[in-house]
Amino acid sequence: MIISNASPLIYLAKINKLGILKKLYGNIIVPEEVYNEIVINGKEGKFHDAIKVENAFMAGWIKIEKTENRKEIEKFAPEIDIGEIAVINLALKLKPDLILMDDASARTIAESFGFNVKGTLYVLLSAYKKRMIEKSEVKELVNSLVFLGFRISQELYIRLMSEIDEN
Numbered sequence: 001m002i003i004s005n006a007s008p009l010i011y012l013a014k015i016n017k018l019g020i021l022k023k024l025y026g027n028i029i030v031p032e033e034v035y036n037e038i039v040i041n042g043k044e045g046k047f048h049d050a051i052k053v054e055n056a057f058m059a060g061w062i063k064i065e066k067t068e069n070r071k072e073i074e075k076f077a078p079e080i081d082i083g084e085i086a087v088i089n090l091a092l093k094l095k096p097d098l099i100l101m102d103d104a105s106a107r108t109i110a111e112s113f114g115f116n117v118k119g120t121l122y123v124l125l126s127a128y129k130k131r132m133i134e135k136s137e138v139k140e141l142v143n144s145l146v147f148l149g150f151r152i153s154q155e156l157y158i159r160l161m162s163e164i165d166e167n
Contacts, residue, residue: 013049031086
């Protein structure tokens with residue numbers, strides 16, 4: 001079972017690769033707060049990626065799960081947003097195999113609970129390693145993410161490109 005935060009869904013939709021998640025993992029679960037952030041707020045802001053993600057919900061392979069808000073996470077981690085808190089709360093309830101999340105602080109907190117946490121770049125690299133996308137395409141997709149405002153350190157960018165070249 002895979003639980004996702006908003007940013008992997010949004011960024012993969014922006015680069016027209018949301019379907020990779022379905023191919024790699026089947027169904028994805030998100031808390032209601034993440035759905036609201038992406039689809040409800042996204043459509044109000046007229047973001048095209050909101051429609052793409054909403055279509056995946058309507059197709060049924062991204063599912064919404066309600067969860068209880070556990071206040072101790074908010075106290076423990078005031079720097080993370082409501083969607084990230086909801087993802088961690090849902091993970092505590094469902095015990096997923098993987099959490100998809102890009103924010104470094106939120107990832108660290110989720111990992112402190114023992115969860116396996118990966119991000120958007122991991123998804124692209126996994127798709128490349130499983131030959132769902134070619135070497136030139138994965139490099140272009142990573143560069144597109146950076147152009148769209150995806151934050152990545154120069155060191156991680158160089159390591160990622162080297163790993164792609166080695167495979």
